[in-house]
Amino acid sequence: MANNNLFFLYSTLQIMKTLFSIIMILVGAFCQAQTKFTARPQAIPHQETPTLTIGSKAPDFRLPNYDGKFYSLKDFASAKVLLIVFTCTHCPTAQAYEDRIKKIVTDYKSKGVAVVAISPNSPNGLLLEELGYTDLNDDFDNMKVRVKEKQFNFPYLYDGDTEAASIKYGPVATPHAFVFDSQRILRYNGRLDAIENPSKGANAEDLRRALDEVLAAKEVTTPVTKTFGCSIKWAWKTEYNEKNEKNWQSRPVTLQEIDTEGIKKLVKNDDSDKLRLINVWATWCGPCVMEYPDFLDIHRMYGARDFEFVSVSADKLEKKEKALKFLKEKHSGVKNYIFKDEDIYKLIEAIDPKWNGALPYTLLVEPGGKVVYGIQGSIDNQKIKRMIVDHPKIGRYF
Numbered sequence: 571m572a573n574n575n576l577f578f579l580y581s582t583l584q585i586m587k588t589l590f591s592i593i594m595i596l597v598g599a600f601c602q603a604q605t606k607f608t609a610r611p612q613a614i615p616h617q618e619t620p621t622l623t624i625g626s627k628a629p630d631f632r633l634p635n636y637d638g639k640f641y642s643l644k645d646f647a648s649a650k651v652l653l654i655v656f657t658c659t660h661c662p663t664a665q666a667y668e669d670r671i672k673k674i675v676t677d678y679k680s681k682g683v684a685v686v687a688i689s690p691n692s693p694n695g696l697l698l699e700e701l702g703y704t705d706l707n708d709d710f711d712n713m714k715v716r717v718k719e720k721q722f723n724f725p726y727l728y729d730g731d732t733e734a735a736s737i738k739y740g741p742v743a744t745p746h747a748f749v750f751d752s753q754r755i756l757r758y759n760g761r762l763d764a765i766e767n768p769s770k771g772a773n774a775e776d777l778r779r780a781l782d783e784v785l786a787a788k789e790v791t792t793p794v795t796k797t798f799g800c801s802i803k804w805a806w807k808t809e810y811n812e813k814n815e816k817n818w819q820s821r822p823v824t825l826q827e828i829d830t831e832g833i834k835k836l837v838k839n840d841d842s843d844k845l846r847l848i849n850v851w852a853t854w855c856g857p858c859v860m861e862y863p864d865f866l867d868i869h870r871m872y873g874a875r876d877f878e879f880v881s882v883s884a885d886k887l888e889k890k891e892k893a894l895k896f897l898k899e900k901h902s903g904v905k906n907y908i909f910k911d912e913d914i915y916k917l918i919e920a921i922d923p924k925w926n927g928a929l930p931y932t933l934l935v936e937p938g939g940k941v942v943y944g945i946q947g948s949i950d951n952q953k954i955k956r957m958i959v960d961h962p963k964i965g966r967y968f
Contacts (some may be wrong), residue, residue: 667704742802745761
C-alpha cells in the first residue's frame with residue numbers, strides 16, 4: 571500500500587511538472603506574440619505640426635522599439651531627466667549625430683538621464699532620390715539593421731505608421747532634441763550642437779549645456795535653438811512622390827549598340843569622374859531580369875551624386891527590340907548598351923578576364939578603372955549600396 575501511495579505521488583508530481591512546463595511555454599509564446607510588431611505605414615490627412623513649446627507637458631506615446639517591445643513615458647518614470655531625440659535612419663545629418671547621441675547616453679546615464687530616440691518619418695513620404703547619403707530607408711526593418719550596425723545603446727522607436735506621437739511633439743528636422751525635467755516639463759528643444767560634420771570635433775555642446783542646467787535645477791540659458799537636417803517625412807506629403815515617379819517613368823529609354831573597344835572604355839572609366847556600376851544582363855537570364863529593378867533603384871538613390879549605373883545587354887543583336895522592350899517596361903532611363911559583336915567571348919574579356927561568362931555579372935569601377943567590386947551572379951543589394959555610400963567619392967555626410 572505504501573509503495574502504491576509513493577508511486578501515485580511521484581506520478582502526480584511528474585504530471586504537475588509537465589503541466590507547469592507547458593504553461594511556461596504558453597506564457598512565453600504569449601509574451602512573444604504581445605511584443606511582435608508588424609509595420610503598416612498608413613495614409614493620413616494633412617495636419618498642423620507646431621513644435622511643442624517650452625513649459626509644455628510631455629505628450630504620452632506607445633511606440634515599438636526596433637526589437638518589437640513597446641515603450642511609453644512610464645517606462646522612463648525613474649529618470650531625473652528625459653531626453654527624446656527625433657531622428658531617422660536615412661538622413662545624413664541624423665547619421666552624423668548618431669555617435670554623439672550614444673556618447674550622451676554613456677556620459678549621462680549615471681546622472682539619471684534617460685535617452686530615447688523616435689523615428690518620425692513615414693516610409694510613404696520618402697523618395698528614392700532622397701536616399702543619396704545612405705544605404706537604408708526609414709522603414710521598420712531598416713531601423714533594425716542600423717541599430718545592429720551602429721550598436722545603439724538607447725531605444726530607437728518607430729512612429730512611421732501613423733506619426734501620432736511625432737505630430738504631438740512637432741519636430742521640424744532630424745535630429746531634433748527635446749529635454750524634459752523630472753516632472754516631464756519641456757525645458758529645451760533644438761539642436762545637439764552647431765557643427766554637423768563629426769570630424770570637426772563637436773560634442774553636442776548645446777544639448778549638454780541644457781542637460782546640465784536641468785539636472786542642476788537651473789533655468790536653461792538658451793531653451794530653444796534652431797535645428798538643421800532633413801525635413802520630417804509626413805505621410806500626407808505624397809503629391810511630390812507621385813509627380814517624381816511620373817517624371818522618372820517618362821524619361822526616354824534607349825539602347826545603343828556598343829563594340830569591344832566601347833566596352834573596354836566603359837570599364838576603364840576615364841571619361842567621367844563618377845563611380846560607375848556596370849551590370850551585364852540578358853532577357854533570357856532569369857536572375858538578371860529579377861534583380862534589374864534593384865539597379866534602377868540604386869541609380870535613383872545615388873545618381874544625383876558622383877555615381878552612374880550603366881547596363882549592358884548580352885542579348886544577340888537580332889534580339890535588340892526584345893531587350894529594348896524589357897528596358898522600357900522597367901523604365902530604364904539610364905545608359906543602356908547592347909553588345910554588337912558576334913563573338914561574345916570578346917565581351918567577356920573586355921569586361922573582366924577573370925569572368926567565366928555566366929550571367930549576370932556586375933562591376934563597380936572607380937574613375938581610372940580600378941575595380942572595387944565584382945561579382946558573377948546576383949548582387950547582394952544591401953552590400954553594394956553600403957559599398958557605394960561608404961566610398962570616398964560618395965560618403966554619408968555633407
